[in-house]
Amino acid sequence: xxxxxxxxxxxxxxxxxxxxxxxxxxxxxxxxxxxxxxxxxxxxxxxxxxxxxxxxxxxxxxxxxxxxxxxxxxxxxxxxxxxxxxxxxxxxxxxxxxxxxxxxxxxxxxxxxxxxxxxxxxxxxxxxxxxxxxxxxxxxxxxxxxxxxxxxxxxxxxxxxxxxxxxxxxxxxxxxxxxxxxxxxxxxxxxxxxxxxxxxxxxxxxxxxxxxxxxxxxxxxxxxxxxxxxxxxxxxxxxxxxxxxxxxxxxxxxxxxxxxxxxxxxxxxxxxxxx
Ligand SMILES: NC(=O)c1ccc[n+]([C@@H]2O[C@H](COP(=O)([O-])OP(=O)(O)OC[C@H]3O[C@@H](n4cnc5c(N)ncnc54)[C@H](O)[C@@H]3O)[C@@H](O)[C@H]2O)c1
Numbered sequence: 001x002x003x004x005x006x007x008x009x010x011x012x013x014x015x016x017x018x019x020x021x022x023x024x025x026x027x028x029x030x031x032x033x034x035x036x037x038x039x040x041x042x043x044x045x046x047x048x049x050x051x052x053x054x055x056x057x058x059x060x061x062x063x064x065x066x067x068x069x070x071x072x073x074x075x076x077x078x079x080x081x082x083x084x085x086x087x088x089x090x091x092x093x094x095x096x097x098x099x100x101x102x103x104x105x106x107x108x109x110x111x112x113x114x115x116x117x118x119x120x121x122x123x124x125x126x127x128x129x130x131x132x133x134x135x136x137x138x139x140x141x142x143x144x145x146x147x148x149x150x151x152x153x154x155x156x157x158x159x160x161x162x163x164x165x166x167x168x169x170x171x172x173x174x175x176x177x178x179x180x181x182x183x184x185x186x187x188x189x190x191x192x193x194x195x196x197x198x199x200x201x202x203x204x205x206x207x208x209x210x211x212x213x214x215x216x217x218x219x220x221x222x223x224x225x226x227x228x229x230x231x232x233x234x235x236x237x238x239x240x241x242x243x244x245x246x247x248x249x250x251x252x253x254x255x256x257x258x259x260x261x262x263x264x265x266x267x268x269x270x271x272x273x274x275x
Contacts (some may be wrong), residue, residue: 001241003234003239005239006237006239007034008237009034010034011030011034011035012035012037012038012085012086012087013088013089014040014077014078014081014091014130015027015037015039015040016066016077016091016092016095017068017094017149018037018047019041019045019046020046020050020198021225022094022149022193022228022229022232023041023092023094023095024050024225025229026094027039027050028050028053029226029229029230029232030090030092030233031053031059033237034058034059035089036059036062037054038061038064038081038085039062040064040065040077040095042065042066042067042095044063044064048063060084060085062080064076064080068129068130069125074130075133077130077134078130088137089141089144089145090147091131091134091135091138091147092147094149096127096149096171097123098119098200107160107162108162111162116163119164120167120170123164123167123170124170124174127148127174131146131188134146135186138182138186139185143185144182145186145235145236146188146189147191147232147236148171148175148188148189150190150192150247151164151165151168151193152251152254154167154169154171154172155247157169171190172247175188175189179244179245187241187243188245189235189240189245189246189248190246190247190248191228191231191235191248192248192249192251194249195214195254196224196228197223197224216254217252217253217254218254219252219253221252223251228250
């Protein structure tokens with residue numbers, strides 16, 4: 001299939017964390033291309049709203065309340081999708097994010113064990129469990145495409161976010177392991193977004209923080225959820241049929257250097273949370 005022929009009629013996709021932000025944009029991008037989409041989110045009301053927007057575009061859509069970090073719920077998600085649509089062609093493991101009251105910011109010396117576990121569970125275990133629940137259907141079909149949501153922090157650790165950075169680095173490596181394990185019939189790739197405007201990243205952000213963060217972004221702006229969604233749709237589609245085990249950057253040209261050219265491994269302005 002060539003890019004100008006991109007058509008997902010008859011394809012079935014699951015997007016975890018599809019209720020808002022990047023997951024919502026990806027779910028609607030897949031629906032625009034004709035795929036039936038299961039929107040799986042802990043927030044059922046948000047999932048239902050996105051499902052109704054997807055249905056307005058034409059394809060069938062299903063909203064499910066799913067905590068992607070709980071095995072039974074991941075298994076139920078796969079079963080209900082097959083019951084509703086008969087197959088699963090695409091899994092977007094998007095649920096994740098920096099967690100906790102401090103937005104996941106801290107130093108190794110003051111991150112609590114609980115915040116560490118929450119961050120690793122939400123970002124890595126969710127990918128493991130949802131993939132394990134869905135991939136037998138794809139292997140039986142002898143086709144499927146999985147897109148995992150990593151982050152630039154998995155490649156260049158962001159000072160003050162060691163747990164989140166470690167979790168996203170694990171997603172990158174897990175993507176490559178899965179790409180080897182599930183070949184030749186199932187492709188597995190990941191996206192590594194940089195600074196993208198979503199409800200999560202705009203939460204509690206001060207204008208001066210954004211200005212400082214953007215000094216590291218050559219294209220001098222945040223990305224949009226739709227720009228990430230277009231890349232997810234591409235990787236999920238048959239247009240990318242020869243791409244597996246790839247980490248696709250979408251970060252505004254960010255190579256994580258400060259204005260004076262030094263690697264930005266220190267983040268002195270950021271105060272560690274009080275413990
Ligand atoms: N926004 C960015 O700048 C950025 C950059 C790099 C990577 N990412 C990654 O992209 C993904 C989405 O980020 P976002 O900014 O859109 O986040 P967001 O917080 O705006 O949306 C996340 C969605 O996932 C749902 N969710 C959270 N935990 C879940 C769980 N356990 N099971 C099911 N649903 C769950 C939430 O209810 C919400 O609807 C995350 O994995 C994040 O780490 C985001």
